[in-house]
Amino acid sequence: MKIAIIGAGNMGGAIAKGLAQGSIIKNRDITVADPDIKKLEALQAAIPEITTTTQNDKAIEQADAILLAVKPWLAAQVLEPLKINSQKQILISIAAGISLEQLALWTSAELTIFRLVPNTAISELASMTLIASRNATEKQEQQIIDIFNEMGLAMLIPESQVSATTALTSCGIAYVLKYIHAATEAGVEMGIYPKAAMKMVAQSVKGAAELILNNDTHPAIEIDKVTTPGGITIKGLNELDHAGFSSAIIRAMKVSK
Numbered sequence: 001m002k003i004a005i006i007g008a009g010n011m012g013g014a015i016a017k018g019l020a021q022g023s024i025i026k027n028r029d030i031t032v033a034d035p036d037i038k039k040l041e042a043l044q045a046a047i048p049e050i051t052t053t054t055q056n057d058k059a060i061e062q063a064d065a066i067l068l069a070v071k072p073w074l075a076a077q078v079l080e081p082l083k084i085n086s087q088k089q090i091l092i093s094i095a096a097g098i099s100l101e102q103l104a105l106w107t108s109a110e111l112t113i114f115r116l117v118p119n120t121a122i123s124e125l126a127s128m129t130l131i132a133s134r135n136a137t138e139k140q141e142q143q144i145i146d147i148f149n150e151m152g153l154a155m156l157i158p159e160s161q162v163s164a165t166t167a168l169t170s171c172g173i174a175y176v177l178k179y180i181h182a183a184t185e186a187g188v189e190m191g192i193y194p195k196a197a198m199k200m201v202a203q204s205v206k207g208a209a210e211l212i213l214n215n216d217t218h219p220a221i222e223i224d225k226v227t228t229p230g231g232i233t234i235k236g237l238n239e240l241d242h243a244g245f246s247s248a249i250i251r252a253m254k255v256s257k
Contacts, residue, residue: 001024001025001029001064001065001143001147002025002029002030002031002062002063002064002065003019003025003029003030003031003063003064003065003066003067004031004032004033004059004060004063004065004066004067005030005031005032005033005059005067005069006033006034006056006059006060006066006067006068006069006070006078007033007034007068007069007070008032008033008034008036008039008040008043008052008069009034009039009069009070009071010120011069011094011118011120011122012032012034012067012069012070013032013039013042013043014120014122014123015067015069015094015118015122015151016030016032016043016047016050017043017046017047017123018122018123018125018127018150018151019147019150019151020047020049020050021125021150022147022150022151023150024146024147024150025147026049027047027049027050028049028050028051030047030049030050030051031050031051031052031053031059031062031063032050032051032052032053032059033052033053033054033055033056033058033059033060034052034054035054037054040052040053040054056078056081056082057081057082057083060082060084060089063089064088064089064090065089065090065091065092066082066084066089066090066091066092067092067093067094068091068092068093068094068095069094069095070095071095072095072096072097072098075093075095075098075103075106076106079091079103079106079107080106082107084107084108084111086107086108086110086111086112087110089111090111090112090113090114090136090140091103091107091111091112091113091114092113092114092116092144093113093114093115093116094116094117094118096117096166096170098115099115099159100113100115100132100133100134100159101134103115103134104134110135111134111135112133112134112135112136112137112140113133113134113135113136114131114132114133114134114136114144115131115132115133115134115159115162116129116130116131116144116148117129117130117162117165117166117169117170118130118148118151118152118170119169119170119172119173120173121152121173122151122152125150125151125152126151126152127148127151127152127153128152128153128155128169128173129148129151129152129153129154129155130154130155130157130162130165130166130169131144131145131148131154131155131156131157132156132157132158132159132161132162133156134159141156153213163257164257166256166257167253167254167256167257168253171252171253171256172253172256175249175252175253176205179201179205180198180201180202180205183197183201184197184198184201187200187201208222223237
């Protein structure tokens, strides 16, 4: 598959670098378009085999897939002039808040379109990427899932769930980072150097995630394993509950929907 990425910003650049580290798309089959030459030069320096251009129409000429990685308010003016071949090309959009129906209005009703919600961990090949589709076959859906599984974990969802699942993943990563920050501050107060405390907390968060992802288990089961009667862990957990920790997380997720 040949892919053209429109936009070399934080997410577009991260996706290009992620694709380059995968096995499905060859580096020479990646083209990135952006009006900012400095961004293109930096990306080219990181991945010499890719093609870069300042012209969107040139970027998509030979592409099988066109990945739109621009700010939402630029989506219409970028898409409408493009001559996308709905019989031979597919559109993948990561423009936040832009529905599949709206993307079709700016392009073609017959076009196969994917709406993706990755998160910033895609730069570390650790994104949780949500995928909704329009006019896609099962084979096309599986192909996109496979590509983005190489940059973390990808999941196909109905578009009606995008808002709720974005709160869990795209916004949710910020809430996890907030916990890491707060726990690091606690470590500093207890006499641990900041960088050391941050690494300890971050690795603990990573370990907790791996337990869930690798063992088909449940957080409550894993919590029970480390809470002995009268122990220090249960005291801390009860203090979190007294302070409304669980309720605060639920409320944050719901307000982010």
